[in-house]
Amino acid sequence: MSKKILEVKHLQKCFGEKEILKNVSFSIQEGEVLVLLGPSGSGKSTLLRTLNGLESIQKGEIYFQGELLKGEEKQWQAIRQKIAMVFQNYELFPNLTVMENLLLSPTKVQKREKTTVEKQAKVLLERIGLGEKLKSYPRELSGGQKQRVAIVRALVMEPTMILFDEVTASLDPEMVREVLEMIQDLAKERKTMMVVTHEIDFARRVADRVIFMEEGEIISDYTAQEFFEEQKNERITRFLNSLTH
Amino acid sequence: MYLGISILWDGNNLGRLLLGLWEAIKIAGVSLGFGIILGTFFGVIRTFPSSLIRIIFRIYLEIFRIIPLLVLLYVFYYILPENFNIDLPNQLVSVLVFILWISAEMSEIIRSSLMSVSKHQIESGKALGFNRLQLYQYVYFPQGIKSAIPSMINLVTRVIKTTSLLMMIGVTEVIRVGQQMIEHYAVTISTAPLWIYGFIFMLYFIVCFPLNMAAKFWERRIGG
Numbered sequence: 001m002s003k004k005i006l007e008v009k010h011l012q013k014c015f016g017e018k019e020i021l022k023n024v025s026f027s028i029q030e031g032e033v034l035v036l037l038g039p040s041g042s043g044k045s046t047l048l049r050t051l052n053g054l055e056s057i058q059k060g061e062i063y064f065q066g067e068l069l070k071g072e073e074k075q076w077q078a079i080r081q082k083i084a085m086v087f088q089n090y091e092l093f094p095n096l097t098v099m100e101n102l103l104l105s106p107t108k109v110q111k112r113e114k115t116t117v118e119k120q121a122k123v124l125l126e127r128i129g130l131g132e133k134l135k136s137y138p139r140e141l142s143g144g145q146k147q148r149v150a151i152v153r154a155l156v157m158e159p160t161m162i163l164f165d166e167v168t169a170s171l172d173p174e175m176v177r178e179v180l181e182m183i184q185d186l187a188k189e190r191k192t193m194m195v196v197t198h199e200i201d202f203a204r205r206v207a208d209r210v211i212f213m214e215e216g217e218i219i220s221d222y223t224a225q226e227f228f229e230e231q232k233n234e235r236i237t238r239f240l241n242s243l244t245h
Numbered sequence: 246m247y248l249g250i251s252i253l254w255d256g257n258n259l260g261r262l263l264l265g266l267w268e269a270i271k272i273a274g275v276s277l278g279f280g281i282i283l284g285t286f287f288g289v290i291r292t293f294p295s296s297l298i299r300i301i302f303r304i305y306l307e308i309f310r311i312i313p314l315l316v317l318l319y320v321f322y323y324i325l326p327e328n329f330n331i332d333l334p335n336q337l338v339s340v341l342v343f344i345l346w347i348s349a350e351m352s353e354i355i356r357s358s359l360m361s362v363s364k365h366q367i368e369s370g371k372a373l374g375f376n377r378l379q380l381y382q383y384v385y386f387p388q389g390i391k392s393a394i395p396s397m398i399n400l401v402t403r404v405i406k407t408t409s410l411l412m413m414i415g416v417t418e419v420i421r422v423g424q425q426m427i428e429h430y431a432v433t434i435s436t437a438p439l440w441i442y443g444f445i446f447m448l449y450f451i452v453c454f455p456l457n458m459a460a461k462f463w464e465r466r467i468g469g
Contacts, residue, residue, distance in 0.1 A: 052371075052372055053371075054368055054371065054372070073377075074376075076371075077374055077375070077376050078374070080371065080372055080373070080374040081374040084372065085372040087365065087368070087369060087372070089365055091365050091366055091368070091369035092369075093366070093369075093370075093383070093384065093387075093388075094388070095387045095388060104373065104383060105373035105374055105375070108375075108379060108383070109373060109374040109375060109376075109379065110374070153373070157373070157374070
């Protein structure tokens with residue numbers, strides 16, 4: 001039996017006069033990989049950012065493991081340790097080595113034992129073939145390597161779920177694969193994830209469920225099977241075709 | 246023939262000039278010590294979202310930027326004792342006025358360097374669960390302070406140069422000492438001002454030039 005981890009009800013987000021998210025409702029189950037698709041500017045990234053408290057909301061409710069998130073910074077600081085986020089531009093701290101980047105939050109925020117986290121980080125880095133980069137600085141890594149380290153940085157926090165915000169959008173094409181493969185492996189481990197992407201083939205491979213957004217609204221919310229194989233909506237079909245060809 | 250330059254070695258002159266320089270550096274040093282700490286604190290506060298705090302500090306900063314320091318020195322040295330019966334020694338007045346001035350300038354240096362840290366880096370820190378203090382400790386300061394260093398060194402140079410104003414409220418810093426000497430030699434050696442001011446020029450140069458070079462070096466490092 002699956003458990004509801006996150007539930008969003010009637011979310012509204014405005015930038016000034018402009019309504020970015022309109023009455024958005026959905027939920028995500030434990031172990032589920034939810035992919036958000038839709039044209040640029042449809043509000044996918046904004047939606048993801050509201051789930052990590054990086055954007056305020058005007059209306060609606062967000063429940064995480066049954067707890068209502070009221071928008072207070074203190075509460076978000078605790079929640080962010082459980083809802084990790086990986087950004088488009090990796091955003092590793094340039095003044096710290098790979099290992100220091102990985103240790104910072106688990107030791108300073110979560111107050112965990114340094115040696116334990118270090119061991120865990122090493123295992124994770126070795127698994128993705130970056131075991132020798134412990135002492136490297138971000139500037140010495142390629143874009144793909146940086147992004148994979150950023151994903152490890154999210155993983156060592158042992159989050160309940162991970163948000164991926166167009167994590168391959170600023171990578172060179174040859175580096176996209178290594179990052180996507182890593183996320184695919186996480187999907188196999190049944191990590192709960194929410195992924196915003198433009199990589200349709202990747203979405204097809206990892207998604208359990210697909211939410212399609214347009215102009216701030218969820219216009220379809222189906223299982224991946226239904227979305228990709230039995231799509232009846234003409235606009236969505238056109239969108240999918242425009243990305244694959 | 247009596248060589249003008251020899252007045253520097255006459256009696257205790259050299260020692261007195263150096264002591265005057267020491268007085269200037271002491272006042273600059275103490276003021277900078279407190280002013281930088283206070284200014285850093287103000288600078289951090291000015292990055293907080295509260296607009297009331299921002300306006301208050303903005304007014305404070307503008308006052309100390311617009312009003313000539315000399316006027317502030319006079320206000321504190323002459324007007325305060327006369328109207329409020331607060332009698333302060335001139336060195337203390339100097340240090341106080343300097344601290345207020347330095348912390349205003351410093352708060353702006355720190356504020357703008359902290360604000361120069363990329364918004365994405367801050368979000369990345371937030372996403373790792375950092376609280377406000379941790380954001381400053383691990384993201385804002387390590388990344389922002391680099392861009393503050395050249396301006397800070399320039400501020401140090403400006404403070405040292407500005408100590409020359411302190412003679413106006415009777416602090417025996419190097420220029421005042423020099424003037425006393427010039428008056429002493431006014432009749433006997435007509436070239437005295439040239440040698441004494443020339444020497445003071447050299448003293449300021451020796452103190453400030455390395456600082457200037459350091460600032461340039463840092464600017465290049467950041468740029469490169």
